[in-house]
Amino acid sequence: MGASDPPEAREALSARVQCRLEPGEDCDLQPSFSELIRDASSIVDICRARAHADGAAPAYIFLPSGEVGHDAPVVLSWHALHRRALAVAARLEAIDARGRPVLILESTGPGFVESLLGCFYAGALAVPCPPPRPKRLERTAPPLRGIAQGL
Numbered sequence: 001m002g003a004s005d006p007p008e009a010r011e012a013l014s015a016r017v018q019c020r021l022e023p024g025e026d027c028d029l030q031p032s033f034s035e036l037i038r039d040a041s042s043i044v045d046i047c048r049a050r051a052h053a054d055g056a057a058p059a060y061i062f063l064p065s066g067e068v069g070h071d072a073p074v075v076l077s078w079h080a081l082h083r084r085a086l087a088v089a090a091r092l093e094a095i096d097a098r099g100r101p102v103l104i105l106e107s108t109g110p111g112f113v114e115s116l117l118g119c120f121y122a123g124a125l126a127v128p129c130p131p132p133r134p135k136r137l138e139r140t141a142p143p144l145r146g147i148a149q150g151l
Helices: 007-016 033-037 043-053 078-094 110-122 134-150
Strands: 058-062 074-077 101-105 125-129
Touching: 043 078, 043 110, 058 078, 058 110, 074 078, 074 110, 078 110, 101 110, 101 134, 110 125, 125 134
Parallel strands: 101 125
Antiparallel strands: 058 074
16 A cells, blocks of 8 residues: 555555554555455456556566576566556557457567456457467468458
8 A cells, every 4th residue: 555545545454454563663564465456356456456566576577488597587567567558458449449359469478468468458358369470371371360350
């Protein structure tokens, strides 16, 4: 809970958290993850709560090579993931995608996670699909066309 939270939310949390201190002791009144998501009804609510409460903490760590130590990992904080998902959602809302299927042509990685959450934030129906391989377009493009036409 931060200073930007409404006073009633801070009071409600204070009422749930009791801390008995001896002189000179510190007390961490940070809410637990279960407290943050207690009223969450969707993954969007959870992501927003984590971005607000644990903004700098890692939300997603991607290993480009798939192995530890080979490449530098790509780390997205909760705040960065939330901000990027909001940017995707804004683009989807601009084309009135709410309730409509959206084809996500991303390989595994940060772009996929951002796109998937952006669909959730915008209320669009995410349809993940591996992107076509440029060297194998004759084999990978027809199924993709079929999926796109079925949307």
